[in-house]
Amino acid sequence: MALGADRYASRGDTFAFLGCVLLSVAAMSLPERIRDPLARGLRQTVLAPFLALQQQTELLSASLERYDAVVAQRDSAALAATFLPELRGENTRLRALLGLGQRLSSGYVPAEVLREPEPTGALTFLVSAGKKQGVRPLAAVVSPDGLVGIVSSVDAKTSVVVTWAHPEFRASAMATDGSVYGIVGPHGSDGPHVWLLELQGVPYRQLVPTGTMILTSGLGGVLPRGIPIGTVVSVAGQAEGWERTYLIRPAVHPGAVTHVMILTGPPVRGDLRSLFESSGETP
Amino acid sequence: MRRTDKYRFYVILAALVVLQFSVRGRLGGDRVAPDFLLLALLIYTIRARPGPSAGAGFLVGLLRDALTPASFGAGALAHTLVGYLSSWSKAVFFAENLFVNGCLFFAGTWCRNLAVALASGKLKGGMLGWELLVWSPIQSLTTAVAGVIVLWLFGRHLAIRLSDA
Numbered sequence: 001m002a003l004g005a006d007r008y009a010s011r012g013d014t015f016a017f018l019g020c021v022l023l024s025v026a027a028m029s030l031p032e033r034i035r036d037p038l039a040r041g042l043r044q045t046v047l048a049p050f051l052a053l054q055q056q057t058e059l060l061s062a063s064l065e066r067y068d069a070v071v072a073q074r075d076s077a078a079l080a081a082t083f084l085p086e087l088r089g090e091n092t093r094l095r096a097l098l099g100l101g102q103r104l105s106s107g108y109v110p111a112e113v114l115r116e117p118e119p120t121g122a123l124t125f126l127v128s129a130g131k132k133q134g135v136r137p138l139a140a141v142v143s144p145d146g147l148v149g150i151v152s153s154v155d156a157k158t159s160v161v162v163t164w165a166h167p168e169f170r171a172s173a174m175a176t177d178g179s180v181y182g183i184v185g186p187h188g189s190d191g192p193h194v195w196l197l198e199l200q201g202v203p204y205r206q207l208v209p210t211g212t213m214i215l216t217s218g219l220g221g222v223l224p225r226g227i228p229i230g231t232v233v234s235v236a237g238q239a240e241g242w243e244r245t246y247l248i249r250p251a252v253h254p255g256a257v258t259h260v261m262i263l264t265g266p267p268v269r270g271d272l273r274s275l276f277e278s279s280g281e282t283p
Numbered sequence: 284m285r286r287t288d289k290y291r292f293y294v295i296l297a298a299l300v301v302l303q304f305s306v307r308g309r310l311g312g313d314r315v316a317p318d319f320l321l322l323a324l325l326i327y328t329i330r331a332r333p334g335p336s337a338g339a340g341f342l343v344g345l346l347r348d349a350l351t352p353a354s355f356g357a358g359a360l361a362h363t364l365v366g367y368l369s370s371w372s373k374a375v376f377f378a379e380n381l382f383v384n385g386c387l388f389f390a391g392t393w394c395r396n397l398a399v400a401l402a403s404g405k406l407k408g409g410m411l412g413w414e415l416l417v418w419s420p421i422q423s424l425t426t427a428v429a430g431v432i433v434l435w436l437f438g439r440h441l442a443i444r445l446s447d448a
Contacts, residue, residue, distance in 0.1 A: 013334030013367075020341035020363040028356030028402065035355050040347035054304040061309060080436065114314040116351045117412045119400050124353040167405060188408070233447065255313070 036153050043126075043155055044149060051114065051158060055128045056101050057111040062259075065139070105129045107265025109133045112160070113258055122255040123166040132218070138222050140263045146228030146251030146276060147216060163254035164197060164229070173199060173229055174217040176273075180206050181217055183228055187236065187247060197229065197248040198236050208232050208246050215273055224263065226273035297439050299323035310361025310425075314418040318392060318431035320347070322333070324362060325391045325430065326441065328370040329384070354403030361398030365391050381431055381438075388430035392423035 030038070043051065111129035128137050131154050139151040141161050149163035162169055165186050172185040180202055187196040199214055212232045219227025230248035238244045310316040328336040344362030346433035347384050348355045369391050381385040400406045407415055434441065 009336070010332075013332055013337070013371075014336035017337040017363070017367045020337045020367075021360065023341060024344070024356050024360035024363055026356075027348065027359055028354075030355065039349040039355060042346060047346060047349060050300070050304040053301065054308070055417055057305045058310060114350075115308070118347065118354075118358065119396055119418070120353040120357075120403055120405050123405055124351060126350060126393065162353075251421050 001003045011121050028261065040153065040155050043158060051126070054114050055157075058079055058114065058128065062112070077122065079110075079279060092167045095279065106267070108261040109135055109264050111135075111159070111262055113260060122163060124152065124160055124162050125254070126158050127161055127260060127262070128158060130155045130157055130159050133262075135159045135262050136264065140216075140223045140227060141256050141260050142263065143252050143260055144229055144276070146230070147223070148252050148257055149256055150222065161260070164250060165195065165254050171223055171229065172217045172219040173214050175208055176215060179270060181219070182246075195250070195253065196233070197250050199246040199248055200243075202244045202246060204238065204243055206244075207245075210234060214248055218271075224272050226271035226276070228273070228276050290435075292441050295433070296327060296362045299326070299433070307333035307430065310366055312350045314424055317425040318395075318422060318439070320428050321362070321365075321395055322426055322433065324366055325369055325388055327434065328366050329373055330441070331370055333370040333374075335369035336364050340364070343423075354405055356401065357399050357402035357436040359363050360439060361395045362403050365380045365395045375419055381434060384434055385427045385431040389427040393419050394422060396422070 007112070027035075109129045111127035111133075114126040116125070116126055127141070135154050137151055137152055137154055141148045141150060141163075147164060149161045149166070149169065152160040152162040154160075162183075165169070167186060169185060171184045174181045182199045182201045184199050186195050187198040199208070202208060210232055214229045214232060215222040216225060216227040216229060228251045230250040232246050233249045234247045236245040236247045287302040299319045299322055304324075307316050307319060320343060322335075324340055327339055340362035341359050343366075344359035347362070351358070369387060373387065378389070393415075397415060400411055400414055
């Protein structure tokens with residue numbers, strides 16, 4: 001097919017272009033109740049084979065990494081077997097490193113993050129677990145370091161996760177000792193504090209020292225109590241002697257996670273902080 | 284163009300789509316790895332008329348929006364614009380050589396990211412600056428390099444004439 005002057009946009013081309021632009025604008029203004037089923041329909045039909053391919057590739061990749069790890073562990077074990085006391089010590093340390101998954105017992109679903117290269121990829125992403133694995137909307141999504149986000153919508157085999165970096169994300173939070181409560185949301189997208197969180201609504205008289213760990217409070221019943229959100233780094237601002245806002249360094253960066261755990265068990269009445277504290281220990 | 288060339292053209296586009304969902308995750312970070320899906324669209328627009336290119340861009344963008352619902356519709360708008368403008372400008376301005384096509388891939392990727400960022404309204408200030416001045420150029424560069432390699436290897440099968448200029 002030769003290229004030439006006959007390929008300049010004709011009237012039909014212009015109409016097609018304008019039609020597509022109008023359809024795009026219409027898609028942008030769709031309400032959530034129409035937009036979500038439409039997106040879900042596309043994921044479950046046209047995109048299903050591609051998502052399955054991506055999932056299989058991720059599994060293959062993880063398997064290869066695990067294979068290397070297993071080979072390394074086998075070699076290490078063979079070497080360590082010659083030093084039985086050291087083997088026992090290592091065994092103790094490995095038990096301590098068993099991780100968050102075992103402590104959570106059956107109340108979670110592991111999932112791979114299926115990323116897309118668009119600029120908004122850190123605000124929402126797909127994970128490879130859905131309704132069939134027991135995932136429900138608003139389930140907490142965590143990594144061993146802390147809170148990643150919540151499940152926004154669920155398909156058969158995949159789910160959409162809204163991370164804490166999303167402008168509409170909010171979580172009820174508290175200081176480690178339970179003395180201070182507030183609402184945590186993303187700090188914004190400007191200046192040197194991009195990718196920080198902020199703790200809003202803290203009464204003026206209540207000071208939160210730098211370095212204080214901020215956890216989910218469990219208020220509202222969406223997120224379980226005690227999931228680490230981040231650490232206070234400074235005061236972001238104050239409103240006329242009325243309240244203070246604190247900057248928080250997040251425990252987890254959503255762009256860096258490759259695997260997550262989705263909490264699927266019954267609503268937890270207790271405090272999860274001990275599970276995460278254990279995962280932060282080093283042997 | 285022979286019938287076999289036509290089939291090869293679509294086979295190569297399909298291969299790029301498969302690459303997007305298979306090996307792309309192994310080619311570095313999400314923000315820097317080449318975008319094979321957009322590359323397939325841009326290669327399609329080199330041969331197609333602006334109208335079908337806009338339609339193809341809309342479909343590609345809509346499918347991507349289903350995967351990143353944070354900005355539903357923004358991807359469709361961005362890919363429509365890039366598809367149409369790429370096809371139109373290729374016909375009006377651009378010569379047929381490898382470097383110019385590489386520039387087209389670079390500009391197309393960067394403009395797509397710009398349009399998504401602006402249309403979604405989710406990125407502002409410093410985050411937008413980092414996205415457009417750091418991450419997008421890197422991704423555009425890797426996509427352009429991948430595109431040049433594809434054209435160099437398969438340009439004959441894509442029925443795209445490449446001069447030595």
